[in-house]
Amino acid sequence: MAENTKLVMETVRAADHDRYLTALYAPEDKRDPLFSLYAFNAEIAGIRDRIHEALPGEVRLQWWRDVIAAEEDGAEVGHPVADALKATISAHHLPKAAFENMLEARIFDLYDDPMPSRSDLEGYCGETAAALIQLAAMVLDPVAAPRFAELAGRAGCAQAMTGLLLLLPLHRERGQCFVPADILAAAGSSPEEFVTGDGGPGAERAAAATIALAREHLSAFEQGASALPVSLRPAFLPLALSGAYLDKMERARRSPVKEVARLSVLRRHWLLFRRATRGWPVA
Incomplete structure (x- = not known):
């Protein structure tokens, strides 16, 4: 090599x-x-x-x-x-x-500009994680990849939002806010309070709403994931971990606002192996 x-x-x-x-x-x-x-x-x-x-x-x-x-x-x-x-x-x-x-x-x-809205967050996820999934799919199978561009969009939003949720403590520490301002407002908080506050009820509600948004995209991905050909699975495999990370955030004793949710190496290997070998079931 x-x-x-x-x-x-x-x-x-x-x-x-x-x-x-x-x-x-x-x-x-x-x-x-x-x-x-x-x-x-x-x-x-x-x-x-x-x-x-x-x-x-x-x-x-x-x-x-x-x-x-x-x-x-x-x-x-x-x-x-x-x-x-x-x-x-x-x-x-x-x-x-x-x-x-x-x-x-x-x-x-x-x-350190705040993320203005849910649609802005989805656009950011689309240009980053979703684009990366689609590019990987084009490498793996350029003939099949275009048929799953929309699915890549959903997958990228779910995966990127999950990743941003995992980084909430780091982002707050350095003054960044990826949680959309409209979600924060609906939760009774603001970008400034979210970053500088103590992670109180408003921040907790905003984090929960962002988890729900990530799940919405993950669910939409899973609705169509059973149709993915074997050739494209590796491009979408990060989604094998997204649901488990979101579960961990919701069940953790401490909020994702304050503590990073983690999966063991063994758990990650198992989840990836299962989806790589079996694919996604019909939703």
């Missing part, structure tokens, strides 16, 4: 272990392209954690735009993840616009 390939795989294993596990269920010749997509996602999702300041973060996002937009698809830039991604885009004819939209959405991560 080439050194760069190892570096890309290790990037995913370290930064996004759940997606790393899902890629192992893909055919061997599809794993490296999937790792390149997931490593790219980890790179841009982690910009705020590494750089901390918004303007340098935007510069980094622009660097990725320039790399992806470059006409010389085969030209290497000396960055293992970027080179692997460019090779994947070229080999699998992936739409560069999807990456541009993903990078544009990630600007939100760099600032």
Whole structure:
């Protein structure tokens, strides 16, 4: 295995272990392209954690735009993840616009502006997690993938919202609020109170409403998931964990506002194995 390939795989294993596990269920010749997509996602999702300041973060996002937009698809830039991604885009004819939209959405991560509304949150999830699922599906089976674009949208919303709920304590600590302002208002709270308050009843109700929203999208995904061909399952496997994470949040003694819900490694392996081998039952 080439050194760069190892570096890309290790990037995913370290930064996004759940997606790393899902890629192992893909055919061997599809794993490296999937790792390149997931490593790219980890790179841009982690910009705020590494750089901390918004303007340098935007510069980094622009660097990725320039790399992806470059006409010389085969030209290497000396960055293992970027080179692997460019090779994947070229080999699998992936739409560069999807990456541009993903990078544009990630600007939100760099600032402390509140998420305005439920529809804005769904748009953010669509441009990030849903787009990543669809791109992975195009790598796995370009013929079947377009038929499941709508399902990828639902899956991405469910998976991204679950991920954001898991990050609530971290986001509150650094002054971010991904819980939509309209949901907070309906719960008797506000973005400012949610971030700086003590996580009281309003924050609890808002978190519960966001869990319900994630479940709504997860349920819609599961309604159609039984139709997924085996070839596309690895792209959607992160959804095998979403329901279990949401269950854990609802049953935990402490609120997801204050404590991160966790699944054991054994539990995650079992859930992924079950869906990878059996698929989703008819809902």
